[in-house]
Amino acid sequence: MGLSVVPLELEDFETLPLHSRRCVFWEVDRTGGSPAIDTVITGGDKRTDSAGPESEFDKEAWLSGLLLEWGVCCQVAVEPTTGRVVGAAFYSPPGRVPRAQHFPTAPVGADAVLLTTIRMEPGFESESTALLDAVVADLVRRGVRAVEAFGFSGDDESLAMDLVTLLLGSGLAADVCRRCILPTRLLTDFGFEVVADDPYLPRLRLELDEGLGWKSQVERALRKLVETPPAEMLADPISQPVTCSAASSSANV
Template sequence: MAVSVVSLELEDFETLPLHSRRCVFWEVDRSGTSPAIDAVITSPSTTGDAVGPESEFDKEAWLSGLLLEWGVCCQVAIEQTTERVVGAAFYSPPGRVPRAQHFPTAPVGADAVLLTTIRMEPGFESEATTLFDAVVADLVRRGVRAVEAFGFSGDDESLAMDLVTLLLGSGMASDVCRRCILPTDLLTGFGFEVVAEDPYLPRLRLELDEGLGWKSQVERALQKLVESITPPAMADSVPQPVTCSASSSSAKV
């Protein structure tokens, strides 16, 4: 199942998978004043499965504002046969991500963009690397120095979840979306290195500046970028010298 990756435009917001379209764990701080998000968080779950704070209105508003002020902030993976969006990666200047300030390993470096989440639909998990490559290619093209992310190292053990809920959701499980925090192992697999240690919520960094050392992921992303803008190969024919026609050569001076 081949996928292609494109930057998300606001008019394509409705094509996002349901959870990516609704979850505002990163984008909205519960201590804020959004009535939409407060209504969702304080409503009990009908399934008993806490999926995190959801508000499609707030997610679209956040995306719209960031696209207008900063530019591309989401890459989406599209299954080529069905043209269905099967994955999304969101990234942003850290100041536009309210939840980031609650992490014990905050703040994010002033020279870095924050990768908040990469979420793939079932069956397409192996394409997460392709999606991340597109994020790196976009950031390199824009001259960004580094990308950082918060990882989760506690699996789903009850102690880890209790601590995460206390730190990030003020004790409310419904205010935390575990699905939208990237596993630390996934980030290290992408080439990130831990720059702020924590047993459960470390902060990791991937340098994108040549002076600080290239990562293999950056090289791969750059290669894809070069391939995407390289014009078709010119014909292999050898140019022939221009000669005067018989009529012109016989013309008298």
């Protein structure tokens, strides 16, 4: 399936999928005393523990401020036949991401932008690399030296989740969104390297030398070509996934 990837503009905030529009796991530090997020966490809601802290007001305010002060901070994947947004990737200077300071492998490098999360709607998970390509292309054009991300290396077993909840949510499961932490495997497959190791929450880094975005895409395309059986290569091309990438406007870190 071919997806279009474009930068998110503030006026298109309402087009984001529900979870991407509401979850403020990265954007709001509960210890900062945000009234909106405190109400959500302690208000006896019926969400599951994995849903994480939610506040659409805080998410839109964070996005609005960052777009104004720094520039594009989200790439969205759009299904062209319906115009529906089916994925979003958020990235930011690390100082604008309060949750990052709670990770055991913090801080993020001073010369790096932090990729916080990539969320794809069900059925579109295999297209997440399209969003990663767009993020890399945008940051390379803006002269950013590196992008870093925190990965999650554990499975969903109770020990891993208990440790993550203790480290990132001060023991409150409702203050942690496991779904918004990128799998370490996804990051390493894209070319990120571990720079601060941890059994569950490593920090990874991708150096953005000039042309790196092209290099990673070419290498990945060649790997797919080698790994694809001849029969699949001859199959109807309409059914094959297509990776699209797009760059956005320039702004300095």
